[in-house]
Amino acid sequence: MRMKHVGIIGGGPGGLMTAYLLEKMADTPVSITLFEASHRLGGKVLTPRFHHVPVRYEAGAAEFYDYAHFDEDPLKDLIAELGLSIGRMGGSAVIMRDQIISNLEDIREHLGPHAQRELTAFDQLAKDRINPAEFFHSDHPDGAPHPPDDRRFDTLLAGIAEPATRQFVEHLIHSDLATEPHRTSITYGLQNYLMNDPAYMQLYSIVGGNEQLPRELAARIHATTLLEHRVERVDKQGNKLRVTSHCRGVSRTDEFDYVVVALPHNSVPNVTFAGEHLSAAVREHQSHYDHPAHYLRVTILFDRPFWRSRLSDSFWMLDSFGGCCLYDESSREPGHSHGILGWLLGGEIVREMSSWDDDRLIAAALDSLPEFLQSGREHFLEGRVHRWVGAVNAMPGGDVYHNLDQRHRPEPRQHAELLFVGDYLFDSTLNGVLDSAEYVASCIAGELAERSTVQTTPLY
Ligand SMILES: Cc1cc2nc3c(=O)[nH]c(=O)nc-3n(C[C@H](O)[C@H](O)[C@H](O)COP(=O)(O)OP(=O)(O)OC[C@H]3O[C@@H](n4cnc5c(N)ncnc54)[C@H](O)[C@@H]3O)c2cc1C
Structure with missing residues (x-):
């Protein structure tokens, strides 16, 4: 079976957990590309040291x-x-x-x-x-x-x-x-x-510091990791999803079978989701959680x-x-x-x-x-x-809870291969972002397994 390509946008805990779980769950070959805007992986899980004495402290998620x-x-x-x-x-x-x-x-x-x-x-x-x-x-x-x-x-x-x-x-x-x-x-x-x-x-x-969680996840995944690659645009071309990113003034476009947007809700509006239907669906998704x-x-x-x-x-x-x-x-x-x-x-x-x-x-x-x-x-x-x-x-899940598929797939008809992962879909914590990553990884792994069965089943 042809290798499937998955793009993950965001190298915080959500993106890393999705990559780790997808590699574990998929029983067909998957090639993952992880786009991270900053120079490091880990997002809001960050354990720096003081200059004066190199002792650690938690600067983001504490517990x-x-x-x-x-x-x-x-x-x-x-x-x-x-x-x-x-x-x-x-x-x-x-x-x-x-x-x-x-x-x-x-x-x-x-x-x-x-x-x-x-x-x-x-x-x-x-x-x-x-x-x-x-x-x-x-x-x-x-x-x-x-x-x-x-x-x-x-x-x-x-x-x-x-x-x-x-x-x-x-x-x-x-x-x-x-x-x-x-x-x-x-x-x-x-x-x-x-x-x-x-x-x-x-x-x-x-x-030894909470940042060891993203570090250990990053050490175990086989994804191509693109640091300092800020994703600016996602659109659909034929049956592929295209991701356009920028790194130090240079732009690149990659094509994927699936794309996972593992961004916090306040970063979602910084990405253009092209096409009337998709952009309206993502706007609606973002505004539901916009607290x-x-x-x-x-x-x-x-x-x-x-x-x-x-x-x-x-x-x-x-x-x-x-x-x-x-x-x-x-x-x-x-x-x-x-x-x-x-x-x-x-x-x-x-x-x-x-x-x-x-x-x-x-x-x-x-x-x-x-x-x-x-x-x-x-x-x-x-x-x-x-x-x-x-x-x-401030109000994870929004005013009214959506079902799991609605939360993770803002436009299921023409863009079912575009999924979202985030703590804001659950409880604004690392437990929530893991629940979200697990849901998305199991959806993709399940759908890939189904397709491979359909493709390998003889017609008669
Ligand atoms: C001060 C603070 C304290 C917290 N305390 C706790 C706690 O005690 N317990 C707990 O469970 N949770 C806590 N949290 C929440 C926890 O940090 C989040 O649940 C978790 O970081 C969410 O992971 P994420 O991957 O969804 O988002 P993030 O950690 O925000 O990671 C997103 C990543 O995407 C990258 N990115 C953004 N835009 C783009 C783009 N356009 N292209 C490519 N990459 C992009 C960012 O650089 C970042 O690395 C705290 C958060 C904060 C801020």
Whole structure:
């Protein structure tokens, strides 16, 4: 049988996972070409080092979501298959009004008994609406716990009468949501609240840096990888899909039997999908998921982890910047004498702050340290900033969930061989992008197998 050619646009986790799974699943020969606009593979999974001392920190995706206590966990299985070790992560405290609030007793002490009762009631409401099994299945078309509810999450939070409790919940989830409550659904808001409960979800990271996941995938695939090749156009010529890319002023066009667009939703409009029918279908696809959310990371190296006598988890939430997550990045690699704190800011405030220069952002991060840690500023060595405006999704899956084929094939009639992979089709996480890659790889592998059977079956 003739070798089939597959083009994959985007060398982030989604593109790499699709290539890896397709090579594993296909029982007919497949030649894959992977187009990546930047100089590196891995997309938003990025583990750089400081200049001052070459210690690592996570600049993009910080943790992996562990669902192994429910059922199969394809991402955890993949990480194990790649021979990578994992380390547990955890954190339960919100630092609010300069107090560490870790449990209901702390809420009672620092915010009052009424605040405690209100939080208990909200917690029960959240658990009644989504139980752990529903949470696990919720981004699948049949798994949505309730019929679509077009109200936004702020309408539910408005039911919390005590302002301190409402603020506590908002600060707890703001950095996970990466958006404001009025820009997301009740379901996604509740999921982000419930994921703080270990009965719903646990967290881990890869020992030695999360970027090892894309690196190990890249090392195992046989694809032709074209770095610094920005794809600008996709069109159909006869029964082939054509991909036009640019590298340092030089343009090339390649023809494929299948093309997989493994781009985040905010990059899709940068590619021209030619032809009236196709461009309208891709526009519709993009606008269904067009709920941009924003992140900004400020990561600071200190000569020692001065906070450890007061705080010992992997992360805490802070009441600054509308609620942000403060990671003890140095807890990922115990044994270092240095300390690293990483601020993950999310939501609308990021749009404005991302235009600030790095020094101003680093100063703002240091200013946000709670009073009891302010003296630690003197241990500052180096700060780094990573801006991720519009890079994640505020309402993954859109207002109304589509079935799996609709999600992945925007124009199934004349362009059935053009498929999309993305975390925005599921839950805006690496687990979601793997589900998406697996669906697309199995579609292509299945269709190739079917064609080869038809071609090799004798007519009589
Ligand atoms: C700050 C931050 C924190 C996060 N934290 C977590 C977390 O803790 N846990 C979690 O599970 N997920 C997290 N995520 C989400 C996670 O990073 C994504 O789910 C994942 O990176 C999606 O992979 P992807 O391949 O779809 O997209 P990307 O990682 O964005 O990769 C897309 C690739 O396509 C390339 N590209 C873009 N345009 C073109 C073009 N025209 N031609 C060719 N190539 C192109 C890009 O350069 C990039 O390499 C976080 C994201 C951010 C920004």
